[in-house]
Amino acid sequence: MIEVKNIKKGFGERTVLNGVSVTMQAGKCNLIIGASGSGKTVFMKCMVGLLIPDEGEICYNDKDFNKLNTEEKKEIRQQIGMLFQGSALFDSLTVEQNVMFPLNMFTKDTYAKKLKRVNEVLERVKLKDVNKKFPAELSGGMKKRVGIARAIVLNPKYLFVDEPNSGLDPQTSLVIDKLVKEITTEYDITTVVNTHDMNSVMEIGDHIIFMYQGKKEWEGSNKEIIFNKNERLNEFIFASDFLKDAKDMRMLEQTGKINEDRDMDKLIKGK
Amino acid sequence: MTLFTEFGRYLLMIKGMFSKPENMKMYWKELMHQCNEIGIGSLGIVVIISAFMGAVSALQTAYQLVSPVIPMSTVAQIVRDTVILEFAPTLVCIVLAGVVGSKIASELGNMRVSEQIDALEIMGINTKAYLVLPKILAAVIVIPLLVVVSAALGIYGGQLASTTAGILSPQQYETGLLQYFQPYNVFFALVKAYTFAFLISSIPAYYGYHVEGGALEIGRSSTKAVVVSCVSILGADYVLAALLLH
Numbered sequence: 077m078i079e080v081k082n083i084k085k086g087f088g089e090r091t092v093l094n095g096v097s098v099t100m101q102a103g104k105c106n107l108i109i110g111a112s113g114s115g116k117t118v119f120m121k122c123m124v125g126l127l128i129p130d131e132g133e134i135c136y137n138d139k140d141f142n143k144l145n146t147e148e149k150k151e152i153r154q155q156i157g158m159l160f161q162g163s164a165l166f167d168s169l170t171v172e173q174n175v176m177f178p179l180n181m182f183t184k185d186t187y188a189k190k191l192k193r194v195n196e197v198l199e200r201v202k203l204k205d206v207n208k209k210f211p212a213e214l215s216g217g218m219k220k221r222v223g224i225a226r227a228i229v230l231n232p233k234y235l236f237v238d239e240p241n242s243g244l245d246p247q248t249s250l251v252i253d254k255l256v257k258e259i260t261t262e263y264d265i266t267t268v269v270n271t272h273d274m275n276s277v278m279e280i281g282d283h284i285i286f287m288y289q290g291k292k293e294w295e296g297s298n299k300e301i302i303f304n305k306n307e308r309l310n311e312f313i314f315a316s317d318f319l320k321d322a323k324d325m326r327m328l329e330q331t332g333k334i335n336e337d338r339d340m341d342k343l344i345k346g347k
Numbered sequence: 348m349t350l351f352t353e354f355g356r357y358l359l360m361i362k363g364m365f366s367k368p369e370n371m372k373m374y375w376k377e378l379m380h381q382c383n384e385i386g387i388g389s390l391g392i393v394v395i396i397s398a399f400m401g402a403v404s405a406l407q408t409a410y411q412l413v414s415p416v417i418p419m420s421t422v423a424q425i426v427r428d429t430v431i432l433e434f435a436p437t438l439v440c441i442v443l444a445g446v447v448g449s450k451i452a453s454e455l456g457n458m459r460v461s462e463q464i465d466a467l468e469i470m471g472i473n474t475k476a477y478l479v480l481p482k483i484l485a486a487v488i489v490i491p492l493l494v495v496v497s498a499a500l501g502i503y504g505g506q507l508a509s510t511t512a513g514i515l516s517p518q519q520y521e522t523g524l525l526q527y528f529q530p531y532n533v534f535f536a537l538v539k540a541y542t543f544a545f546l547i548s549s550i551p552a553y554y555g556y557h558v559e560g561g562a563l564e565i566g567r568s569s570t571k572a573v574v575v576s577c578v579s580i581l582g583a584d585y586v587l588a589a590l591l592l593h
Contacts, residue, residue, distance in 0.1 A: 124469055146366070153471030164462040178470055181370050236469075 077102045078123065078234065078266060083132030085118055092118045093129070094290040105260050105280045106268045110287035111312055116270045117238065119287065123268065124156060124236055125149065136234075154182055157227030157265075161239040163219040165211040165226070171198070172207040175226045182230060197225040201255060217248035221255065228259060235260065237269040241276060253279045274313055277301065286312065302326055357553045363475040364483070374481065381485035385548075389446050389493060396442055397497040400434050401426060401504030409514045419515055423505065423523025428532060430501035436536045437584050439497045440543035443490060444576040448551035451482055452572035455555025456565035464556070479552045486548035491540040498536065535591050542587060543580050550576045 078100040085093040092115045100106040108116050121127040123134055125141055133140040136152050144152065165174050172194055179190045198207070201221040211219055220240060227235060237256055241249035257280040260267040269276065277284060281298035286309045294306045301313065302323060314320045327333070368374045408425045455478060458464050467474045502524065509515040515523070551572035558568045 126465055126468060150369070150471040153469060156469055158466065158469045160462045160466060162461055164466040166463055166466075167457075167461075181373055181470065181472060 077137060078268070079133075079135040079138070080119075080123065081133040081135065083119075083122055083129040083134065085115075085122055085127060085129045092290050093122065095132070096287070096290070096292050097132075098285050098292055098295065100266055100268055101283045102266045103260070103264045104266065104282035105257055106266070106283045106285065107277055107281040108268065108270050108285050108287060109272055109277060109312070110293075111272065114287040115290040116272075116287055120236060120238055120268065120270050124158060125153065154230060155233040156236065157230070157232035157234070158236040159220065159223040159227050159238065159240060161242050163211070163223040165219060165222055167211055170208050170210055171203070171214070171222050174211070174222060175229055178226065178230050193229060194225075197229050198222075200228075200259070201225045202251075216243050217252065220244070220252050224252075224255060224259065228263065228265075231263065232265060235265045235267040237267065239270055239272075241271065241273045246275070249273065249275065250279070256280060274319065277313070288312075356557065357549070360475055360479065360553055360556060361549065363473070364480040366473045366476050368476065369472055374477065377477065378481040378484055381481045382489050384450070385447050385482075385485050386489035386493065388450075389443055390496075392442060392446060393439055393493050393497050394500060396439065397435065397500035398504035398507075400438060400497075401430055401501030401506075402508035404429055404434065404501075405505035405509040405514070406512060409509060409512075418523075420519045420523030420526065422509060422515060423520040424526045426505035426509075427502055427524050427528070430505070431498050431532050431536050435498035435501055436494050436539040436543060437580065439494055440490065440540070440547060440580055441577055443493070444543075444547040444551075444580060445573050447486065447490075448547050448573045448576045449569045450551075451548060452551035452555035452569040453565055455479075455552060456558035456568050459556065459558045460561055460565060475556070479549075479556060482552055483545065483548045486544045487541060490544035490547070491537055494536065494540040535587075538591065539584065539587055542583050546579045546583060547576045550579060 080096060080098050080100075082095050082097050083093055084091070084095055096115075096119060108119060110116050118127060122129045125134075128142055134142065136155075139148075139152075141149065141152060165171075166177065169177065172191075175194045175197060176190050179185060179193060183190070185193075194207075198204070201224050203218065203221050203225065206214065206218065206222070211222070214222065235256075240252050240256060244252065253276050256267060256269065259265065260280075269280070271277065278298050278301075281301070284294075284296055284298060284301055285292055286294040286306070288308050294304060294309045296304065301309070304310065314323055405422055405426045408422045408429075409419070412419065412422060455464075458478070464474050464478070467477065506515075506517065506520045509520060510517055551569075554568040554572035554575070555565075558564050
């Protein structure tokens with residue numbers, strides 16, 4: 077379990093995280109959402125130990141990560157897999173070598189055993205005949221899938237995913253979202269996803285944390301988010317008329333009425 | 348950022364390189380890869396500049412030796428000492444600062460910007476030890492060897508040029524080479540080679556490792572790395588000469 081206790085982080089005069097506390101639900105997809113500049117990436121970087129918070133604690137199984145010694149930190153890091161926004165594949169290595177890299181570094185298995193495991197995870201992310209290709213020869217979606225394969229090859233307990241859908245078309249985004257969700261359930265991983273894609277929120281968000289100006293503004297599930305009463309969250313998720321209409325439709329279906337400030341006649345005519 | 352802050356960060360990077368390797372085999376593989384990249388990758392340019400450097404210094408020395416009391420075999424002696432003391436270690440290292448330095452800085456810079464370094468950190472790998480240390484070690488192993496090759500080729504280039512131009516016979520050149528030879532000069536050249544090898548690998552590694560931004564910043568850091576390396580080589584050259592040559 078990952079528990080974040082009142083973390084603060086600033087850069088010079090600028091405070092980016094201002095006292096965020098949250099518990100990531102074990103074995104679930106935890107989504108951090110928020111507008112650009114709300115502190116999502118810094119929050120994730122603090123959680124994985126790439127940045128050290130100025131104050132507060134990040135606890136993995138009740139142990140404060142930043143108080144551990146180097147060896148203990150390494151142990152926890154080997155339980156973490158991460159998919160980066162740009163996939164962060166090693167350019168000079170083939171897909172097979174990229175996925176095999178953590179195995180080469182941290183196991184003493186034979187080459188045949190490692191290759192078997194690499195093929196297993198590549199198959200799991202639905203990639204075939206790409207073993208000998210270099211990252212430059214792959215599409216954005218394929219790179220993300222190789223990134224996921226590399227992240228899960230050591231059977232991690234925690235999976236961090238930063239902006240999984242950036243630069244992808246809606247259909248491929250959906251494939252990646254489903255893959256993240258399936259892997260979370262199948263491997264019983266605690267997954268933390270950083271996103272501002274509302275489709276991901278609705279598809280895979282078991283537990284959603286909305287960040288606003290460096291603070292946790294709202295927390296709940298994808299079922300609760302639609303009818304939430306938080307003004308800032310509603311401004312963020314229903315930014316377009318299309319999404320506002322979609323919300324009204326859902327509300328109409330479920331309750332038979334829509335919000336007082338919305339025009340029901342207009343909505344029905346539009347329908 | 349002030350000079351002292353940068354120097355402090357540089358020292359911290361050097362300190363951070365020393366930790367227990369996660370997997371010795373992988374580190375060894377990376378070291379061999381870097382030796383090949385730095386050594387074999389730079390051999391061509393070293394061969395070319397060394398041969399021409401020796402040839403040109405032989406012709407220019409002969410041109411200036413107009414006194415009838417100085418034997419022409421002195422040309423070989425001057426070429427030998429110039430090449431060993433200065434041209435092979437300093438000039439070659441300045442060229443390598445451009446070739447190797449920009450490669451190290453841009454490679455690490457690209458890895459930083461594309462989050463590959465972060466990916467390694469998250470896996471629990473000490474990136475300073477895995478990415479920077481093998482580059483510095485490889486440079487310190489391979490560059491002195493390149494300097495030795497450069498010195499030999501420079502002297503041979505001088506012989507080829509002076510005999511082809513009819514300034515000296517091969518026997519006269521060999522006589523000149525053996526005149527007043529001081530083995531200490533070779534020791535001095537190797538001290539310089541080791542020092543410069545450390546500078547031209549660690550300074551670009553520092554600039555590449557700490558890149559922030561995008562493609563433009565990678566280019567800037569690469570240029571800065573080469574400039575700072577060259578200036579450091581010249582500074583160190585002066586300090587070593589002042590300390591070791593009396």
